[in-house]
Structure formats: structure tokens, C-alpha cells
Amino acid sequence: MIPDVLRQYQSEIVEALGETFVMVGVSVVAAVLIGLPIGTFLFLCRKGSLLENKWVYSILDTLVNIVRSIPFLLLVVFLIPFTRLLIGTAIGTAAATVPLAIIAIAHYSRLAEQSMLDVPRGVLEAAVAMGASVKDVIFKFLYVEARSGLVFGLTTSTVSFISYSTVMGIVGGGGIGDFAIRYGYQQFKTDLMLYVMIIMVIIVQLLQFVGTTVARKIDKR
Template sequence: MADETLAPVPTILDTFIELLPEIGKAAGETGLMMLICLTAAVIVGGALGILVFLTSPGQVLGRYRRFNLVANGFINVFRSFPFIILLVAVSPFTRHIVGTSIGPLAASVPLSLAAIFYFARIIEQTLRDVPRGVIEAAEAMGASPLQIVTQVLLVEARSGLILAVTITAVSFLSYSAVAGVVGGGGIGDLAIRYGYYRFQTDVMLITIVLLVVLVQGIQFFGQWLARRVDKR
């Protein structure tokens, strides 16, 4: 009976080394999507959240009740969309903006839209933790709305604001993985192409571990920074 030579069984480490270029490319695409959507969230969503807070009843700009109602309506509508549905629904708008509906730049459009309204709501809720007496004291001293925002709200709520950015980053890291389902690129796309379509469980496991490490890193850094700036 002839000797049979068994082929070596590839380990997860072997698979990781083999796919290292693909993993690096996917991580770069995920990083690009996160950079774009978080920038949009902080700039546009942050401003929207502050305005919603300031125009709420009893606040500095409470007389602008109509703006508050409209802005709250938009935030509630966009936050009610499951991300995968939003991804498909805004694809015509995405093609108009970036010229395509696939790839990391295209995925950044729905990610940014979702992040803006998600972050706006978190910012509004974070600012509500600022003691009303501090705001009233600033008003009594003649501070303008802009001064109240820059010298009172953002200073008093700085720890909560950092945690708000951290929560948004963690949430939209998972959303960016969902974008891979429709060709958005990134780590999610790698998991779908290799782990799902090719039934390579080891690749799926590698992407899961990579996402867990990224989430833990973001969460740890955000909480550490929030503790450093919290002077209470």
C-alpha cells in the first residue's frame, strides 16, 4: 500500500499572512470612511445638535420654536432608517455626488448622513447635562449665545463630548462594515468576499478579531481622554 502524503492544513496565521495586503487595503478603506463620516458628524452634526439644544424650550434661543421642531423632525426621520436601507435609498444622491455607488467614497455619503443626525442627537442630550444654573449665570452676565456655547457649554460638557465622539466612532465602525455588503469596501467587504462567498471561516474570524481590536482601542482611548479632561 503506497504511502499517502497529507497536504499541510493552513493555519489562521498562514491565512493572515497571505491576505495581509488585502487586509491592509481594507483597513485603509475603513479608515477613510471613518475619517469622512466622523468629520461630517463633528462639524455638521455637532452644530446641529447645539442649535437643537439652544432652541429647545427654556434655553437661550427658545423663541425659535419652529426651527427646533423641523430639526428634531429631520433627526428623528433619519435615525429611524435602518442603515442598510438608507444605504440603498440614497444611492442616486451618492452617484450624483461622487459619480458611483460603490467603493469607500460612495459608502462615505450615507455613512456621513447617518452620522450627522446620530451625533446631533447625542450632542443635544450631552448638553442637557450642563447645569441650568451655569447657563443662567452666563446669561445674567450678558454673554451672547456664541459665548455661552464656546465658554460655557463646550467647556462644561467637554468630557461628555469626547465620549459622544467615541460612541459615534464605535457605532459607525460597525456601520462601515455593513457597507461592505453592497460593495462599499473596507473590512466588511473583505469579510463578505472571502468569509461568506468563499466559505473561508478563518478569514471571517480574522476580520471579527480585527474589528474587536479596533473597537476596544477606540473605546479605551476615548474613555482615557474623557477622564483626563474631566475636572469635576
């Protein structure tokens, strides 16, 4: 049975969840389309790897570390001018996706690099010995061997993105976290806050379960 307080704010909760899914969805897409290639270059350009390049590795490694080391709330504020320049406004759900996408790229690129480091070196050496091109090594060997770790890393990252999205009310991004603050905390409705927290825990648990299950099923080891 749905509690009365949830029934009362049903439409607002649905809207807030939709905003959260938009922000997290854009972050996941950015992580895969940009973060994964950056993580791949980090792996390939490190010392002793296939495309060893000290300068490229140092630049990418430094940029990733800088973004990941800045407290997210400060990063959101710092990126307001860039967000306004990029999409014409610094307020709203669309604007909130910009800092989220940037932290998502940095976060997942590092996890992707770590997943690839777990691939046995002999597999890549054998691929090169067979005359495989760099493209073939990446898509037919590296990603195949690291796929379980990549999926698990993306799952972990997505959970983090959901957590990051809860503070996007500072730029009018909305989302379920902003709803809990405005309608729960600020209006002294502790029960509403508790129910929202339970909803988020359920969503995260389902996401973690699906991601972990997929990662285990595609693990070749």
C-alpha cells in the first residue's frame, strides 16, 4: 500500500525521478563514448604498453586526476561559465548534465584503465605476434578480455553518478535529491525524506544487481 505522503506528491516524485534518470543517462553515455576511449589511451600509452607515449599518458593522467580530485560541488560551481557558454544557460536539468558528464568521463576512464590492466599481458603479446593491428588488438582482444571489468566498473560509476545527481539542485537541475531537500527537509517532512531514500536505495540495489549479474555472466575466467 502506497503511503499517503507519497500519494500526495506522486507527480512531483515521478518528475524528479525522470530528471535524475536524464542526468544519469547522459553521464553514462558520456562515460562510455568519451571515458572509455580515454581509459583505453591511458592503458595503451603507459610505459611498456602497445602505444607507449610518456607525454600523452602524462597529460591524460593529470587531467583525469585533477577532475577527480576536485570536490564535486565546487566543480559544479566552477563550470557554471563553461556550461552557460556551451548550452546557453547554467540553470536546469540540461545544464546539470554538463558537470555530471565531465566527472563521469574522468571517473569511468580511470576504472576502464584499471580493468584493462587486469588483462593478462600474454594475450596482447600473442595478438601482436599474430599480426593484429592496433584496432584489432583493442576491439577483438583488449575489450573482449576486459569486458567483465568494464561492465562492473560502469555499474559502479553509475551508482556514483546517481549520488552526484542529488546535489544538482544548486543549479536548478532538479532530481530526486533536490525533491527530498525541498519537499522533505525544508518542509520538515521526515517521513517523506525517508520514503525517498528507500526509493533510491531500491533503485541502486536493482542497478547493482543487474550490473553485477551481467558482469559475472560475460566473465570468461
